[in-house]
Amino acid sequence: MAGRRHEQNPYDAYSRFLPRKQSTVQAARAIGYFDKLYEWYMARVEWEGMPIEIDRRYVEDALAWGGLVVFYWDPRLGEFVCLSATQTNSLDLYGNPREFITNPRGAYEPVRLSIDECVPIWGTNSRVGVVDNLMDFAERLGSIDTTLDIVVQGMRVTRIITCPEEQRHTYTQIMKEQQDGTPVIFGYDSLDITAINALDLKIDPNLLPRLRHEFNQVWRNAMTFMGITSVNEDKAERLVADEASGQDGQVLISRNSFIQPRKLAAEEINRKFGLDVRPKWCFDPESIPDLLLTEQAGALNV
8 A cells, every 4th residue: 555655646646636627726725735734744854864865855755655665775876775665465473564665766676675675664653654634634724715715705795786777876876885884875865765675695704713713623633633733723721721731642642653663763774774863853842842841741752
């Protein structure tokens, strides 16, 4: 599964995610949100001590799409290489793969490697890519954002009016003065108010804050999934404080699920190849005091 996901062309993934025939504002917004979420996902982890010949961005990109890269020494190039790979059916007692086939780009030939020749780096403990999750969040954000625009536009045009043709200009002026906020509107004796028939298309104003709340909720869920803290702006300060510890725990669990397999792989790389590779989060602990205190208390080793 990991290999098939990584080999997927990004444009093919987009076409599956947002059909090309459906070239709408909502589709464009969803792609925009996917680009933002993907950019933030890629910026979370640093690889300190990684050999300079290895593209660190490629490592995280391959982990996002396929969930697996392998680190090995390539005698043909005379340098360390870290490439996307596909596991074979050769498994050990615990179901861990013992053989991999690299998926290089360009004119490079794939290489079959045993577990003794390389170190697999998994993106998560579930050993799958996360692009599908990011696409799901992006599609939902784009959908809610488009609905918000429709509601706002609907609140601007609220009525359909029928009136005698000879008095149309008069009623147009009346509506204009109403929209301008005129406190008193004067009319002639010939003005027949009873001749006006209006169809009210007014949208419930309470729908707008509910949609904004739903948008913020999906955004916070996406941030928590990626291990990024976010503030609940929809609730009072006391309620936010009451939820902080629970949300911090979810963020820490999410971070640990991503960083733990990278740390385990780094330990094996250092043991097998005599290097000093250290993956870590690209966050300043001082900027997130609640998480820093939780970490110091020994809740999770992130």
